[in-house]
Amino acid sequence: MPEPLLRVRGVRKLFPIKAAGWRTHAQRVVHAVDDVNFDLGAGEALALVGESGCGKSTLALTLLGLEPLTAGSIRFEGQELAGAPPEVWRLARRHIQMIFQDPYESLNPLMTVGEIVAEPLQVHKLATATEERRRRIMAALDDAGLKPAQHFMRRFPHELSGGQRQRVAIAAALVLEPRLLVADEPVSMLDVSIRAEILNLLADLKVRRQIAVLFITHDLGTVSAIADRIAVMYLGRIVEIGAVNDVLTTPQHPYTQALLSVVPAPNPRLRRQHIILQGETPDPVNLPAGCRFHPRCPVAIARCHQVDPVLQAVGAGHAVACIRTTELRTNTL
Amino acid sequence: MMEQATGGYRGVWRRLRRNPMGMIGLAMLVTAIGVALLAPWLSPYDPNAIIRVTILDIYQSPSPAHWLGTDDAGRDVLTNFLYGARVSLTVGFFASFIAVSIGGLLGLSAGFLGGRTEGVLMRFTDIMLVIPDLPLAVVIVALTKPSLTNIILVIGLLGWTGTARLVRAQTMSVKQRKFVLRARAVGAGNRYIMHRHIFPLVLPLMVVNTVLVISLAILNESTLSFLGLGDPATLSWGQMLNYAFTRGAMSAGAWWALIPPGFGIVWVVLACTLLGQGLEQALNPRLLTHHLAADRTLTSHRRLQPAPTSEGATPGNR
Amino acid sequence: MPHAILDRPPLLEVSHLDVDYVDPPHPPAAALRGITFTLQRGEALGIVGESGCGKSTLMLTLLRLLPAAGRIVAGSVRLDGVELLDLDARAMAALRWKRIAMIFQGAMNALNPVRTVGEQIAEAIRRHEDVTNRRALDRRVSELLDLVGIAASRREQYPFQYSGGMRQRAMIAMALACSPDIVIADEPTTALDVMIQAQILQLLADLRRQLQLSILLVTHDLGIVAELCDRVLVMYGGVMAEYADADTIYNGAAHPYTQALLQAFPDPTQPAQKLAAIPGAPPRLTDLPPGCRFTPRCPHVFARCHTAQPPLYAVTPAHQASCFRAETTSGGAHA
Numbered sequence: 001m002p003e004p005l006l007r008v009r010g011v012r013k014l015f016p017i018k019a020a021g022w023r024t025h026a027q028r029v030v031h032a033v034d035d036v037n038f039d040l041g042a043g044e045a046l047a048l049v050g051e052s053g054c055g056k057s058t059l060a061l062t063l064l065g066l067e068p069l070t071a072g073s074i075r076f077e078g079q080e081l082a083g084a085p086p087e088v089w090r091l092a093r094r095h096i097q098m099i100f101q102d103p104y105e106s107l108n109p110l111m112t113v114g115e116i117v118a119e120p121l122q123v124h125k126l127a128t129a130t131e132e133r134r135r136r137i138m139a140a141l142d143d144a145g146l147k148p149a150q151h152f153m154r155r156f157p158h159e160l161s162g163g164q165r166q167r168v169a170i171a172a173a174l175v176l177e178p179r180l181l182v183a184d185e186p187v188s189m190l191d192v193s194i195r196a197e198i199l200n201l202l203a204d205l206k207v208r209r210q211i212a213v214l215f216i217t218h219d220l221g222t223v224s225a226i227a228d229r230i231a232v233m234y235l236g237r238i239v240e241i242g243a244v245n246d247v248l249t250t251p252q253h254p255y256t257q258a259l260l261s262v263v264p265a266p267n268p269r270l271r272r273q274h275i276i277l278q279g280e281t282p283d284p285v286n287l288p289a290g291c292r293f294h295p296r297c298p299v300a301i302a303r304c305h306q307v308d309p310v311l312q313a314v315g316a317g318h319a320v321a322c323i324r325t326t327e328l329r330t331n332t333l
Numbered sequence: 334m335m336e337q338a339t340g341g342y343r344g345v346w347r348r349l350r351r352n353p354m355g356m357i358g359l360a361m362l363v364t365a366i367g368v369a370l371l372a373p374w375l376s377p378y379d380p381n382a383i384i385r386v387t388i389l390d391i392y393q394s395p396s397p398a399h400w401l402g403t404d405d406a407g408r409d410v411l412t413n414f415l416y417g418a419r420v421s422l423t424v425g426f427f428a429s430f431i432a433v434s435i436g437g438l439l440g441l442s443a444g445f446l447g448g449r450t451e452g453v454l455m456r457f458t459d460i461m462l463v464i465p466d467l468p469l470a471v472v473i474v475a476l477t478k479p480s481l482t483n484i485i486l487v488i489g490l491l492g493w494t495g496t497a498r499l500v501r502a503q504t505m506s507v508k509q510r511k512f513v514l515r516a517r518a519v520g521a522g523n524r525y526i527m528h529r530h531i532f533p534l535v536l537p538l539m540v541v542n543t544v545l546v547i548s549l550a551i552l553n554e555s556t557l558s559f560l561g562l563g564d565p566a567t568l569s570w571g572q573m574l575n576y577a578f579t580r581g582a583m584s585a586g587a588w589w590a591l592i593p594p595g596f597g598i599v600w601v602v603l604a605c606t607l608l609g610q611g612l613e614q615a616l617n618p619r620l621l622t623h624h625l626a627a628d629r630t631l632t633s634h635r636r637l638q639p640a641p642t643s644e645g646a647t648p649g650n651r
Numbered sequence: 652m653p654h655a656i657l658d659r660p661p662l663l664e665v666s667h668l669d670v671d672y673v674d675p676p677h678p679p680a681a682a683l684r685g686i687t688f689t690l691q692r693g694e695a696l697g698i699v700g701e702s703g704c705g706k707s708t709l710m711l712t713l714l715r716l717l718p719a720a721g722r723i724v725a726g727s728v729r730l731d732g733v734e735l736l737d738l739d740a741r742a743m744a745a746l747r748w749k750r751i752a753m754i755f756q757g758a759m760n761a762l763n764p765v766r767t768v769g770e771q772i773a774e775a776i777r778r779h780e781d782v783t784n785r786r787a788l789d790r791r792v793s794e795l796l797d798l799v800g801i802a803a804s805r806r807e808q809y810p811f812q813y814s815g816g817m818r819q820r821a822m823i824a825m826a827l828a829c830s831p832d833i834v835i836a837d838e839p840t841t842a843l844d845v846m847i848q849a850q851i852l853q854l855l856a857d858l859r860r861q862l863q864l865s866i867l868l869v870t871h872d873l874g875i876v877a878e879l880c881d882r883v884l885v886m887y888g889g890v891m892a893e894y895a896d897a898d899t900i901y902n903g904a905a906h907p908y909t910q911a912l913l914q915a916f917p918d919p920t921q922p923a924q925k926l927a928a929i930p931g932a933p934p935r936l937t938d939l940p941p942g943c944r945f946t947p948r949c950p951h952v953f954a955r956c957h958t959a960q961p962p963l964y965a966v967t968p969a970h971q972a973s974c975f976r977a978e979t980t981s982g983g984a985h986a
Contacts, residue, residue: 265877
């Protein structure tokens, strides 16, 4: 099997908490990301789904080297990035770009659109000739759907709408012609009508430019427009992973089922039976024993308090971390 | 590049112009600077000319020959006042330049680098902050030769703590913002981020701060001079007050020897304060804070609208 | 009025409301035109549109909290038959929060970070009601927290100790402080996770049933409207695009804008489907197109659309749409 574009194995990110007093012996630790594995091929889109606090954004930051790993391996185009020297990272960052959630906050208010999009070229000292640089900036703006590009070059972010700002962020990511785009909640701050445009744009870039996309979101409703596969995360772990169709039509993990059930249906006739989980993701310091999901799980049994389930294949490329999967499936059939 | 980076500030002047208090402050400061620069042409006498003084020339009340009277040495008060502006403003500008440079550098480094560097720098700042400035300044000036340069250095070297804390706080808040993280994700290093993302957003605060530090420096210089620690070779406003007090202007009823320097000090301090506040408002809070924060101030200050009437319809808009 | 066929008189009745924003020397901008709707006791009405469609202006008009540039030019807002637009400032202030309360979006900004949640709720009660008895006040705060599902033991905590969902619950408790008849919820679930959003929507639905509360849900998200609302008012460019019961809106929309909004909505049960984005952006109020305000983005434009803003046509007595294409099916203009 050829090496995938991105190969993530056993990635772990722990944050030690500063002890309140100096007499505390036990070092307390936040398990932000805890043993995550997945592959991502060129031109493929993987949606990483979960509630805030599940570790999906931390995982993104480790992939970009913005947070050092505690353990594990990240291979990008066959090159190991975990613990790699800055030169290796510097080269890798030309090919891995990120888009952030808040288009109001992620653009410097004092820079023009042209300057923002030029920034990656400037940082990597690429396309240093004025004419060449200008051409690439215009092409990136054009690719991001900001047309005509000249019209936007000299504008400031506060003169643009939310959707246009997010397009500027996308243009700045595209200017280096990346192979992997990490998009952290790129549409959650936007109006629903604008979301569709941005999602379509990302989906289009994936197909036309063969850019792999890691799409991070809390909303299972937005993934179908772009993702090929879905990984559902809970408390630092992947609890279900599989092709979009499999996960959305036959979700196996109770957490996935709950997440899917609360996606608002755009029609009162299709109103689903909601599985509303009470409370919020527990704090990742004091992890529950056994399955991490059992305190909120609607179908937990006594054994779930003891056994920490591992991902097990339930179909082609579809894996679930729940000890009751087979049992529950045979019951419903 | 720098010029482009601050392109977002092109509206500042326009907004400042619409701020009456800020414009008054600016006009007052420009006047003071103008007076200082044009002193040789405005002054009726040469301050350095050797004059023969008779007893009658001392504390002469205002007259056509001496609009503001004469001082204890029979010199023209108006001339002293105009030349005093030069000394006071020189001290103000140079001392505040030193203070803001040191404070800015320390604040930016502490706020940006964080960690141990920040701990050490801020501890140092705290120590400097708790030592009372003025007594220390008095001691240092008393121990060194009281020259203008020494006074500038002492005021500058003691006056940076406020700036350092302010700049550090602003640096930290800018550093938290997402566009800095985005630049890091692109692969930008510390120097680039500081130069391109942090400094341009901290700069306006430093400009406002400088204006306010100028007034502080002028006050400090006046205090030192008033206490008799001024440069005896130059005559600042504080020095004029000192001479007037110690050489019997009070008992002679020579108010004209006291009021002009006091007026000068108040004028410049007020000018700086007004201009500082005006600049602060003009430096577009909308650009520097989050858009939602800006919206909130709008809604929370929403005024109830005057009795709405359906008859009040403006013709022609239906 | 066709939709007033419901037997009870409406709790809130808004008719032909026109609001301008004035900014001399520019001509006044038409922020709202001809807004007409009713709200029954215990009913939930969704007010839907993109940013800049006049939703916020409408809300602020109902509370008479328009910014200084806003002018109510014409129309009427009646609450239980009382004309709100005739009330003086004092009477209006007394009515605000006691009868119409509001849940703001962005709970973090709306709560004071340096005071406990309990104190802030108590203050909301004290500011509007004459409660002097300390114990009675304490009891009321506990009741309110209980009502929104916050443990009374957490009243002494500060907003930063609350999660996003908890803060939004606290905001709802504050809105309910004086037992209002109507709660205006302005994007109550924006910036919340879907699971927390579901919890908040469930809470609102429960409160509505329990307290006979009327809810005006203001949002850009047709999905959450489908979850909670009986009727829907779709706004575009300061005018009513479509007004009908929820089922009609979602299954028989007559206005192209409503149809477009629905098509832009992702449906997880149809993974392969490509989303249909609405090209362009809502018109600026100072720069309205001639004729129908939706023409620049509409897929069905014909000559007449450029001549005038279409009036509201009654497709059925309880379904109105302001599109010339709805004229043929209706018995004539409604407004």
